[in-house]
Amino acid sequence: MSELASEPMSQRRREASAERQRGRALSDFRELPDLALRSLGGAVVYANDDAFAAKENLITPGRPAFDPTTFGSQGKVYDGWETRRRRSPGHDEAVVRLGASGVVHGVVVDTAWFTGNYPPEIAVDGARADGLVDMAALEWEPLVPRSPVSGDSENAFAVENPRRVTHVRLRIFPDGGVARLRVHGEALPDPDQLDALGTADLAALENGGRVVACSNAFYGSPNNLLLPGPARTMGEGWENARRRDDGNDWVEVALVAEAELVLAELDTSWFLHNAPGWAALTGRTADGDTVELLPRTPLQPDTRHRFRVPAAPVTHVRMDVFPDGGMARLRLHGRLTEAGRAELAARWSQP
Secondary structure: OOHHHHHHHHHHHHHHHHHHHHOEEOOOHHHOOEOOOHHHOOEEEEEOOOOOEOHHHHHOOOOOOOOOOOEEOOEEOOOOEEOOOOOOOOOEEEEEEEEEEEEEEEEEEEOOOOOOOOOOEEEEEEEOOOOOOOHHHOOOEEEEEEEEOOOOOEEEEEOOOOOEEEEEEEEEEOOOEEOEEEEEEEEOOOHHHHHHHOOEEOOOHHHOOEEEEEOOOOOOOHHHHHOOOOOOOHHHOEEOOOOOOOOOEEEEEEEEEEEEEEEEEEEOOOOOOOOOOEEEEEEEOOOOOEEEEEEEEEOOOOOEEEEEOOOOEEEEEEEEEEOOOEEOEEEEEEEEOHHHHHHHHHHHOOO
């Protein structure tokens, strides 16, 4: 190939490399964690009917599956929640206890594979009740008003409600099937409980941590880094595409509030031949300054690495991996500063 012919391709590669190095802020609410997810501790605690397909399917991780040949004693087997054909006035509903209470920024009502049996309209409500809950005593407020939906589609609805909720109610009008209910938002933990723990993983989704930007998420969401428990497969981690330039990949995490970290865990479990060769951690302070928490350090495949880090007050942490590769979990253990605790307490107690 001539030098003239190769120049445009070289330019495109340089531009793609620069864009990847700048990364991308996570602005779509669907890139926020799903607070209802079963793997985060969510549970479907009530449904008035699930004659055809179990209510628990609503919060199963992953995309819904469909096998046209599967039939059971109740009829066609669906990977979702499906009620019987209603012959009386009213509607059907299911209630989900969130795995982590928090502020909801958007809801996805996924009717995948429901083509002739989906509900034409839905509504979603939220309620807040900590501890043991009397379902009849929950006070509901609207998150998504009664709205039309399409079949075999991800129906997305933005939510503008600053109140923390612990439960959501999906109402379908009048009946039908919904494959998944995704409740995207920011978790808000109880500051008293974090204090009682002494040190806690302040990047964990259930403790209010969240990914705010990353360079690449080709094979796996960076939110997987902050899920509870160990990864069970390589697919439950964050993995980027292979780099073909001289840059590196990275992810930035916002802690629940300002904190002094003491220990970082970088877990490459299940990544046998595609773990990063090295990693580094950089903290960002409330004033925008940066603090080196972990210099560029070699990593091993399929290993949980733990590192002591300087106790400096930070609000965000950036993990750089060199040059690329997959990570199962990122844990950032520490204690809230006085300013961080005051900020979290104010958000937690907002009426």
